[in-house]
Amino acid sequence: MNVTDLAARANKLRQHIIQMTCAASSGHPGGSLSAADIIAVLYFHQLNHRPQEPNWPERDRFVMSKGHAAPVLYAALAETGYFPVDYLKTLRRVDSALQGHIDMLSVPGIEMSTGSLGQGLSTANGMALAARLDRKSWRVYCLLGDGECQEGQVWEAAMTAAHYKLDNLTAIVDHNKFQIDGCLEDIKDPRPFADKWRAFGWNVLTCNGHDFKALISALDKAGKTKGKPSVIIADTIKGKGVSFMEANPLDYHGKAPSAEEEKRALGELCRLPGPGQ
DSSP, X not given: OOHHHHHHHHHHHHHHHHHHHHHHTOSOHHHHHHTHHHHHHIIIIIOOOOTTSTTOTXXXXXXXXXXXXXXXXXXXXXXXXXXOGGGGGGTTOTTOSOOSSOOTTTSTTOOSOOOSTTOHHHHHHHXXXXXXXXXXXXXXXXXXXXXXXXXXXXXXXXXXXXXXXXXXXXXXXXXXXXXXXXXXXXXXXXXXXXXXXXXXXXXXXXXXXXXXXXXXXXXXXXXXXXXXXXXXXXXXXXXXXXXXXXXXXXXXXSOOOOHHHHHHHHHHHTTSOOTTO
16 A cells, blocks of 8 residues: 555544544543554554454464554554444443453454553563464564553563564554653653663664654564564654644543534544545
């Protein structure tokens, strides 16, 4: 899929995020919007997967460690055919499989139930080790939040991945610089961020997380790296694509847009072309 089509797909994911969270009057739009371009590149370009056969043994594995960003993953799964797009409207309803944090037992295409932050990379390590032991060529991708990287388990997992030279594993950090309590550097500053990953034995790549060519290039470089795991630190904007959310990232970490805000946000997003246009 070319860059123009990827941009249109990402825009469609953002529209779903706004509509889903508004309908539910609940959810996490900010961090879902910041990750939309990353998820679009993964699901429409990078991952080897079969939506009609979710448990296909040779599929690549994707772990959404920042599980509260469920809306963007649900949107991607629906748009790629894991379940009907109309089902997105049931987000967070009592009788819906689309819970506030992702559940692998309820939704096809989800590899790990997440939401308790810091745990995804450990599981991704296990998947990558399993592929090596079984002599399989599929790869593992894990999306982390930058605030999530304050968790000690992330760094235990980072040491483990480097120790076992898991070059079939790529971690991606959605570096949007905000978390629920405030600005990342005011809560617990991870800087120098890239240097920490390097010190833990990782191949470190940095890019603009809203630049499709840069994301694709970084993923290609990660795939060609041998003898160590790779991490892509993707510089993003919380609330990307919706001006008032970008301007107030803390307000929209876990607050759904109102009906009036939904109309305004979709007005901005719908000025961009949709898929195939």
